[in-house]
Amino acid sequence: MASGRQRLMKGLGLAVVGLSIAGCGSDYVVLHPAGPVAQSELHLIVLSTVIVGVVILLVWVLWAYVLLRFRDIPGNQAPYLPNWRHHRVLEILVFALPVVALIAIGIPTVRKTYALDHVPSHHPLVIDVTSLDYKWVFEYPRQHIATVNYFYMPVGRPVLFQLTANSPLTAFWVPNLGGMEYAMPNRVLPLWLEATRHGVFLGRNSNFNGIDFWRMTFEAHAVSELDFHAWVHRIQVTKPPMTHRDWRRLLHRSVTAPAAFSGYPANTFPERATQFTVKGLHYIPTREP
Amino acid sequence: MSTTTADRPPEFQDMHESIRIMGFWIFLSTDVGLFSSLFAVYAVFRSRVALGPTPHQLFAMGPVLTETLILLTSSFTCSLSLYSARMNRLRGAVAWLIVTLLLGASFVTLEIREFVADVTAGHGWSHSAFLSGFFTLVGTHGSHVTIGIVWAVMLALQLAMKGLTVTNRRKLYTFALYWHFLDIVWIFLFSVVYLSGMA
């Protein structure tokens, strides 16, 4: 048994070391922000981790000390105080400690929550996002192009995503760029993100919506402003526009490959809640042209 | 333990029965939670009428006022039933109880007629979130009243069979609590759903 236990302890030790090494790896997408939103959120994550880490450590040390000192073993010299049940200073202290920790976390929480609610630009790039069953449709209302399961965004310019769903509730999440928001039927929700470095960032639906939920991913390509315009132009020139037939095919429950269109029917992004209807398993906008 | 039994109303003289009354109060407080949730649903869904009627178009004030007055009167007769029991008048208690349940039955009848009229006019509850919320909120109250009527029938039978026993006094008291509670719920239904909808 002893050797088994040793092996277990060794395994545990390895796991801890492994974790701390991996902690620096780029797989930790939340810890490697590529934009100001994720950066701001990471700042709060680190701050709160450090503060609660101090509290955790304090409790662990106190726990270990109490456990070692006050064991019920013969010859224990530690004082035995069977009726010690109050200590004014201690009681105030244990009340004050969490209060201080919470103030330290609470103030930046409030400030950041309000700050992240405003797009820091009057002319953000607008992308209308519709989540369909197991795919994401991105529509650029100004450029009038549409893509499926991937999109391009210029580095250094805030992007306003308008999220909705013509499917069950989903959540839009690009960990490198910043926090998620639900995409839900009957409602359009705004979310802004910005990339400050080039790269391809993996995004996904984080809210369970059916058997192919785990495959409902997309790629966010952050490129320079010039490359972005070149990309838009290329789509406009080389790709066909989305037809109603294409749209209906997207409404089917399926996983599809990335695609792009140089235009899309006007009523595919429902701006008003009454535009949602459901017929069997397929959803069609009410206002057919 | 200093209070003497004479200080207490008859329903509380037996310790076990007094505990049951308290339990019933607690049950009513959970019903507050139930109706609050339904009111919250209704309040949020009120403007979500889709292509169906708005509250203003749907409600007819006349029958609702009649229903309200009937229910208020039944609440009064119910209190008289309990009063008679406390005066040790068995006949009065049973008679007022029967009046109460008849008034309750006429309330439910009027409500069902109203519902049937709405549905036949094409305003079934599947047409909008508002209609779903409305029918469920009012219907939940109506089904509570219906349960109360069944309860009152059984209670009247037991009173007639066994008279004003310790247990029957408690049962009448808890029934009265239930009935008045439904009256309170209706007052809020009347105000929040109907009067605000008409305004």
Add this chain to the structure above:
Amino acid sequence: MDGEEQIDTAPTGHGDEVEVGFLAPRIHAAPFPGMQITGYVLSMALTLAAFGLVAYHWLPLSSLVTVILVLAFIQAALQLGIFMHLREARGTAWHLPVLALALFVGLGIVGFSIWIMLFKSGVS
């Protein structure tokens, strides 16, 4: 009542200790149902008043709903106090704090739900 003696020596003695404050029970007994009649008249009056306010548009819409709700709460209090013998109990009236909590939670459910469902996200 055969069990009278047993019941008074029953093991549930604590509940009989009358505690001070608003949890102390109150009992009213009257030879004539005056309270009940008063309650009935008042509830009718309140209902008709609320109805009149709406039917004859005696108030601007903004304050109308508030007034109607206030009237409803008054009437609920009447029902509780007069018809439901709210403060009757044996020993401490423990149902009072529970009802107060129910009211608090109920108002919280309705009020917060409305607030949350406004979707006030300001990004635009």
Add this chain to the structure above:
Amino acid sequence: MSMREWITHLIKLLFPPQVLLPDIVGIDIGLTVGAIAIMVYLTVRHRWGWLWREWLTTVDHKKIGIMYLIAALVMLFRGGVDALMIRTQLIGPRAHFMGAQQYDEVFTTHGTVMIFFMAMPMVFALFNAAVPLMIGARDVAFPRLNAISFWIFAFGAILLNISFSIGGSPSAGWMSYPPYSELAYNPGVGENYFLLSLQVAGIGTIATGINFLVTVLRMRAPGMSLSKMPIFAWSALITSSLVLFAFPPLTVALGLTMLDRLFGASFFTVAHQGMPMMYVNLFWIFGHPEVYILIMPAFGIFSEVVPVFSRKALFGYEAMVGSLLAISFLSYGVWVHHFFEMGAGPGVNVFFGLSTMLIAIPTGVKMFNWLFTMWGGRIRLTVPMLWQLAFIPTFVVGGATGVMLAAVPADYQYHNSYFMIAHFHNVIVGGTVFGVLSGMYYWWPKMFGWKLNQRQATWAFAFFVAGFWVTFMPQYFLGLEGMTRRMATYPAGLGWTSLNWWSTMGSYLMAVGFLIMVYNIIWSRLHPDWDTTGDPWDGRTLEWSLPSPAPEYNFARIPHVRSRDEWWAMKREGRTDDVKISADSVQPIHVPRNSAMPIMLAAAFFVGSIGMVFSWFWMAILGGLGVVAALAYGSFADYSELTIDAAHVLKTEAAMGRVDS
């Protein structure tokens, strides 16, 4: 080949992909064979009458507690097997141990079973076993209602558990968010099973809440004022009050979904302006108090266990009670932190984020008070205390990550990720499960009259706790790597492989711990170590003044309570003879009679629910009529109490040496 790859390979060999059909057939055969075996045993041993009289119709809180405990352990097994299936599926990238549909069903039942049919009954088992004895009562306030609660819960659990072999399992997650749970996306009866089983079990739970609220407030022994009440009784009182107002919103949320699915209403549908977020809102108005319903009893248990095994009074009793009250009060106002991502705006999010953080204050006070209770004590490392000692360093991590999740913008990155999964398993397993297991080992001698083998129990503890850390700590990091919950599988190359492998190994360790626990129970039953003193732990509260197990009337003489830890005080002041009775003062005792009504009523609920699940409305109406009939029978029947005469009481007490000569 490294050891890790080798083990993964072995698992894949043992469980080839897509074994869906054989396992359901296997379970069906197992259930049938098991049921037949039990029936044959009962018939051969002539035990049917005994089962009916002693257990199925009992209204005795002690027996109901035991039945809750058995049900909870069976459900722990079921939910645990689900957990192992989930973890096995995730052992490596693209490890197709089962298909996505089956995976969805498994995680749905795992969550539902663990929360509603394992943790809740475990808590109620301990309430039933301990609370009336602690407060010096002969029974709960409403014994027959107590039996009704149990049987309604039991039939609700059966309803959910038959779903996977009859008709189809629910697969929309334990929260069942619409519109995915609506008919359009989720046809079939699986979701109906979910809705009905929780609805039925919820009725039983509300009844239990009413019962224990009234029991604690009205049934205390004379002299036991609120400020002299054991903390576990306080936690029962507060848990009950949370049940009262948490469950009605759940009832409404489930009921409205049912109306949508079965009767074409439009509450949470996509069409007709339904509003799915309203379900989410109602669900979490229930859901958040629910997690405190689960953790409060654990707090109560630890507040009993720590003083007993530290031989010391509880530090800061008033602060402990105050913090319980504060937590319960705050828990009603924090539910939006489960869906900060719905776009309710910064005002709402900040309000609910800060209110969530506030809960850390009373919780922190409790943590430190337990540590100060041990300070200056003499700590005995018995099994209940070991669970408590494991709880403190574990739960502080779960609580601290809870604060991190409450920081709104940070939550935008944690939500739905494995970070959040790790957090809530950290508090529910590390808090509630450690707590109820501590309570189970603590009150086991009182419930059954024999003790569990300490050595085996310690091994079970070691495996379970080690497994817990290995399972859940990697999941925090998986969350930071962007892995979300409920993924049926995942591709390689995202860096998730090794952490998932460790997590799976940890779950196997926990399974070993559970198996040892079961072995421990069976072994200890076969080699009973009888508790002849009634006070095996040198306890402090009144239940230890009784013999183990307590006689059916609990107290022959109701104690008159003078101080907070009354039994401890009696022992210190040499008043232990107070619990004895004298031969001439014995009085007959009235106890409630057994009743078949509760099980019949619950069976009627069950029949009606089956009717609703399959939309056989004639059957639903039949069930409803059965419910009315059972209630009417209960109302009209004359329930005179059973009188245990004085001679019998005297004989029983004398046999236990509790009569003053």
